[in-house]
Amino acid sequence: MNVRTIAATVGAVLSLSAGAVWAQPQTTTIDVAGQPVPVVKGGLYDRYRSNPPLSVIAAEAPDVDLSWFKQLKKERVDIGFESYSPNFYYKTSRVTAIYTADLDRLKALMPAKVLEQVQPLQVWPGRGLIALTAYTYRYCDNDSYNEIGLSIVTNKPGSSSFGPFTLLSQSLNGDFWGYVLKLPVNTELARVRGVVGYNLPKWLTDIDYKETDKAVVVEIYDAKTKQVDVTVETRKLDDLSSKEVMVKNSFTNVDQKGELTTGFAVSRQLRHASSSSADDVQLTLTDGSLSTYIKALKLGKLLKYEYVPDFQSALYAPKPL
Template sequence: MERRYTQVEFGLHKVEVPAGGYYDRFRMNPNLDEVARDPAAGNIDYFRRIPKQLVNSRVGPTWAPNFYYRTHNVQVLFLAPLSRLRAMLPTPLEPLRAFPGFGLVALTFFAYAVCDNDPYDEVSVAIVIRRPGASGSHALELLDSMRRRSFFAHVLALPVSTEIARVRGVYGYQLPKWRAQIDVSIGADVRARIAGPGGAPDLTLNAPLPALRDVVSQSHMGTTTMVNRVDGQWHQATVQTNTLSFAQRLFPRNVTLLRGGGPLSQLLDGLGVSTIIRMDVVKDAQVVLNLPTPLKVFDCA
């Protein structure tokens, strides 16, 4: 059956969203009792502990944070020369050193099956950076970040598969988003791809599915903080992840990443990424995306 769409207003923009979908019905302020009756959403008790608030944003009043009730993703973490990373980072951001002369670049394919702004896929290319204001040993900071599963990153590219996701990301967060064809599948194996502007493959990832580990809700929490300029001022936006089923492999074997010459391929080439030091597969997770807040530590930078 052909999906029907309806037009909604987002700030000064008019966007088509699925008729009867979450955005059409709830406008980012969902009735969680109704969401709980959606079999695709799963158990949503985690979100009941996080009240939404109507807050001012770049596009006017909006309900925040954004809830992602059922998601999965695959991430590969590369080594890349510090000299290349520094050249791509705006001052005063600094790459977090993993080994002498090398920092980290994360390529992540996301699939958001059930969320406040309807299903979409996304690909992120980000540099892992030092915590703003941090000093001292890079090694100790990296170990502490791994222990707490809490990282800071500067996103260089964030293409998405729907217009509402693009508009929200560009005008709400000033993130580098554009529309692209994206597919992410975690089944008997892991497959992910993104097409370039002409439809030809840009990046294609294939890997065997590692043995997954299921954990109790809120026992394997993680935080990623995106740091970027919003209207010329430094801001941070925090992403909280409640991981439910996952696998992790260090120096994974049999991971194939084909670069087709599109914008993300060119970006990875420019960053000089080399060895994949870790692959993370998340089969099931719940995510909370907060609006950007001012980052005062750079005010004197």
């Protein structure tokens, strides 16, 4: 290899490296609830703090249908810091796997104060339900991030629990209730807002949400070891429905003052499909912390798999129960 060839090769490598550096979004640090939080410089949150005009969204994402959001009104709220409710998620995808789990273990993981109001749904003797959901928020008021939700399916506060009949009623009405056990995210902004503002069990870790022609592959890393902890691989279902479906997901938890609160998100599902085939979901667990936690739940039969590649959502600030 002559000098000219070497120089050209080095130049190409440096050019690629410079391109990779410039491809990374620049960040700036802002204050959220008294904590320094890095955010995308010039991003939606940096500019508008959860209250961007829909005209801005229309200009930056002309492919997004904003008709539903035009019907919703934001209100200024104090949730440990000044924000606006609801928080808008304009372009989002998710996959959800619902498994049976050990009922006694689920009850043991819920605070006594919460258990006074809600209980895990018993689908048959000794078995409750766990929902494992992987979200990728591609464009939202908080810029973009990935999130993993691990929740116990419960009855509505103050209502009786009739096990599978309650589950059927929630399904028919599109009105689901749960208690959130784990909620890792991959941005510090999502973590701080979730912990302080919504009383949710969030922590920061790497989460890769990847798609192939036939599958969605989500890798959740252990925050301490930096190794892959949990892998969820799900099949992209072919029989997608484009019928718009509205779904409400509510949660009950305890705030930082020890008081019961409840919050909810309303989702507008634009493309979606579901199945009950165990072949559509592959859950791989390791010796990591989240894997160990999930193993202790003694997961059983896959009850339902939901593939929702296109939906929008509005997350409302929690209120006292």
